[in-house]
Amino acid sequence: MIPHLLRLAFVIFMLMLPVTGMVPVLSALTVGRHPEIGDLARHLFMSVNLIGALIAAPLAGLASDSLGRRVPIIAGALVVNAATLFLIAGDWAYGVILVLRFIEGCAHMTALSLLMTLGADHARREGIGAAMGGVGAAVSLGVASGAPLGGWIGAAEAAQVPWLGGWLMLALAVAVPLLLADPPQSRERQDARALLRALSANRMLAVPYVFAFVDRLTVGFIVSTFSLYLGTVMGLSAPRIGLVMAAFLIPFSLLTYPAGLLCRHWDRLGMMIAGSVLYGVFLIVLGLATESWLVVVMAAGGVVAALMYAPSLVLTAELAGPGQRASTLAGFNVAGSLGFALGPLLGGTLVGVFRAAGMDPYLPVFVIVASIEILVGLAMLPLWLRRAARAV
Numbered sequence: 001m002i003p004h005l006l007r008l009a010f011v012i013f014m015l016m017l018p019v020t021g022m023v024p025v026l027s028a029l030t031v032g033r034h035p036e037i038g039d040l041a042r043h044l045f046m047s048v049n050l051i052g053a054l055i056a057a058p059l060a061g062l063a064s065d066s067l068g069r070r071v072p073i074i075a076g077a078l079v080v081n082a083a084t085l086f087l088i089a090g091d092w093a094y095g096v097i098l099v100l101r102f103i104e105g106c107a108h109m110t111a112l113s114l115l116m117t118l119g120a121d122h123a124r125r126e127g128i129g130a131a132m133g134g135v136g137a138a139v140s141l142g143v144a145s146g147a148p149l150g151g152w153i154g155a156a157e158a159a160q161v162p163w164l165g166g167w168l169m170l171a172l173a174v175a176v177p178l179l180l181a182d183p184p185q186s187r188e189r190q191d192a193r194a195l196l197r198a199l200s201a202n203r204m205l206a207v208p209y210v211f212a213f214v215d216r217l218t219v220g221f222i223v224s225t226f227s228l229y230l231g232t233v234m235g236l237s238a239p240r241i242g243l244v245m246a247a248f249l250i251p252f253s254l255l256t257y258p259a260g261l262l263c264r265h266w267d268r269l270g271m272m273i274a275g276s277v278l279y280g281v282f283l284i285v286l287g288l289a290t291e292s293w294l295v296v297v298m299a300a301g302g303v304v305a306a307l308m309y310a311p312s313l314v315l316t317a318e319l320a321g322p323g324q325r326a327s328t329l330a331g332f333n334v335a336g337s338l339g340f341a342l343g344p345l346l347g348g349t350l351v352g353v354f355r356a357a358g359m360d361p362y363l364p365v366f367v368i369v370a371s372i373e374i375l376v377g378l379a380m381l382p383l384w385l386r387r388a389a390r391a392v
Contacts, residue, residue: 010179011175012112012135012139016138018085018169024241024242025158027228027232028154034094047342047345049105051105053108056106056107058330061114061329064117071176074176079169079173081104081166085163088100089161105337109337118180120135121183133258148239148243150238154238208272209331211276213338215339223245224347227241253302255303259309259311267388269384272311277377278304282297282300284370287366287370316331347365350368
């Protein structure tokens with residue numbers, strides 16, 4: 001019989017395909033269908049669904065921990081996700097598209113947060129590092145595969161990407177109750193108020209949450225501002241943009257699971273700090289890279305990203321109190337979603353400001369976003385030193 005964790009990883013992988021599938025066709029889905037919109041409105045296409053995730057993820061986590069059920073909520077969220085993707089493929093006013101993207105984000109993040117929670121629920125045999133590394137690898141491999149797949153599918157007609165994504169989500173909604181199982185009913189379930197009080201008292205959770213916020217902010221910047229930069233400034237085609245994104249995402253996905261295993265032996269916070277500083281350097285180099293070096297630089301960035309993502313997931317799962325896993329991991333995803341939502345908005349705003357000042361906007365924007373990543377990593381050094389001193 002196929003292990004539950006492997007079946008879970010398959011579902012997560014499939015869930016993530018439409019997310020980056022729309023990145024290579026971002027220009028076609030926004031200005032291609034609505035040429036009247038500006039820079040900020042284009043970036044909103046990638047941000048508004050993450051705003052929906054901010055609202056839905058904590059509510060789903062609290063409901064799931066209170067009820068002790070994951071699978072029925074996941075299946076329902078997938079049905080809603082499918083319906084919104086079908087509608088996004090249609091010809092609507094841009095405001096309607098943004099509303100649909102918002103609802104899509106609610107449904108997608110509800111499903112993803114609870115699927116990640118199932119990974120922690122069933123982690124006893126494999127160990128939390130291996131389980132969360134596997135979950136992270138499934139997320140990143142799905143994201144990695146979605147970019148080139150979306151570029152290939154959307155090369156002729158961009159609307160085919162959300163349309164086929166809708167059919168995939170509908171198939172998953174049917175398959176999830178057959179493939180996955182809820183954890184055994186726990187006597188440790190708490191009501192929503194008790195869960196909120198317990199989570200707010202766990203101040204150490206702020207560490208992985210801050211890293212999740214900043215790391216996903218840079219990802220939001222890459223899939224929006226950088227994607228638009230590749231299409232409008234460098235003149236790359238949709239399939240070529242998909243391959244550039246895959247150069248980052250494939251090593252990221254392949255190395256996330258090994259990075260989770262390394263968490264058994266290496267200090268999680270130290271890995272996150274080192275990864276953040278190196279990732280900031282990567283972003284600066286990316287802003288300077290010529291087209292011939294893009295693939296190499298993006299591949300190096302994917303290696304560094306794995307070094308950050310796996311330990312932040314592991315640390316979050318380890319810090320979850322009894323009966324709090326869905327809520328704790330929902331908080332992690334809320335922090336990441338907030339960063340992902342603000343990344344395109346920050347990138348779009350900065351590009352507009354520098355362009356209005358008569359400057360070539362992109363290199364300064366890359367440096368600013370990189371500086372945020374580096375500063376957060378350095379700001380965590382005192383905490384890491386105190387923890388290291390206590391461990392001696």
